Amino acid sequence: MAGTFITFEGIDGSGKSTQLRLVSNFLREHGCETVLTREPGGTTIGSRLRAALLDANEEVDPLTELLVFAADRAQHVRRVLRPALAAGQVVISDRYADATVAYQGAGRGFDSSLISQIVELATEGLVPDLTLLFDISVRESTSRTMRRSNARNKRDRLDIEHADFHERVREAYLQIATSEPNRVKVIDTSGSVETTQGKVKAILIPFLRT
Ligand code: TYD
Numbered sequence: 001m002a003g004t005f006i007t008f009e010g011i012d013g014s015g016k017s018t019q020l021r022l023v024s025n026f027l028r029e030h031g032c033e034t035v036l037t038r039e040p041g042g043t044t045i046g047s048r049l050r051a052a053l054l055d056a057n058e059e060v061d062p063l064t065e066l067l068v069f070a071a072d073r074a075q076h077v078r079r080v081l082r083p084a085l086a087a088g089q090v091v092i093s094d095r096y097a098d099a100t101v102a103y104q105g106a107g108r109g110f111d112s113s114l115i116s117q118i119v120e121l122a123t124e125g126l127v128p129d130l131t132l133l134f135d136i137s138v139r140e141s142t143s144r145t146m147r148r149s150n151a152r153n154k155r156d157r158l159d160i161e162h163a164d165f166h167e168r169v170r171e172a173y174l175q176i177a178t179s180e181p182n183r184v185k186v187i188d189t190s191g192s193v194e195t196t197q198g199k200v201k202a203i204l205i206p207f208l209r210t
Helices: 016-027 042-054 062-086 095-108 112-122 138-151 163-179 194-207
Strands: 005-009 034-038 090-096 131-137 185-190
Touching: 005 016, 005 062, 005 138, 005 194, 016 034, 016 090, 016 131, 016 194, 034 062, 042 062, 062 090, 062 095, 062 112, 090 112, 095 163, 131 163, 131 194, 138 163, 163 185, 185 194
Parallel strands: 005 090, 005 131, 034 090, 131 185
Antiparallel strands: none
């Protein structure tokens, strides 16, 4: 039986990770077993790649960055996602291939046909059944990531990119949603955590029942 593949996407500070935590608690309480995973870092080698990719002290060439995200994804698809889906599980991934289109394509400026080829190579055509795109203005997301970094850890290598980088990433995500409205659902996260969680559940619950 084929499982269900759901991804969460959005610019840094969009509230995606908080919502993912709440959703996973909710699903567990309701007896829906899910595999929670993420990119980069959903495998053991991937967690090492993640540390290198996000280290703010590391000077990573954009081509290297593109290829390492793709390497992380290839391992994730072949060793985690495909086996779990083949076993009929519901898999939720914190980021997936749309992030490469948005960050490396629009953010770094790689040609869209190169991005498509690399995404295809790494995913072997595995496309999510549903993608929740958490959307917020860059101004608000930046103030959230600043607050978060003041409260605990530092901002990572991509968090510290300029606002125009994050604007391009956001626009690219919204463009993906416009071109694939059946797969990608945009959720405005400018309200409270609870308001956003209500919107997430309104989309997810009926989807998981069908
Ligand atoms: P994320 O997991 O959202 O980190 P956190 O929630 O801990 O801040 O993000 C990891 C970063 O990696 C994020 O800035 C987006 C970036 N990224 C890409 O640039 N390309 C990709 O293909 C992926 C999966 C992530």
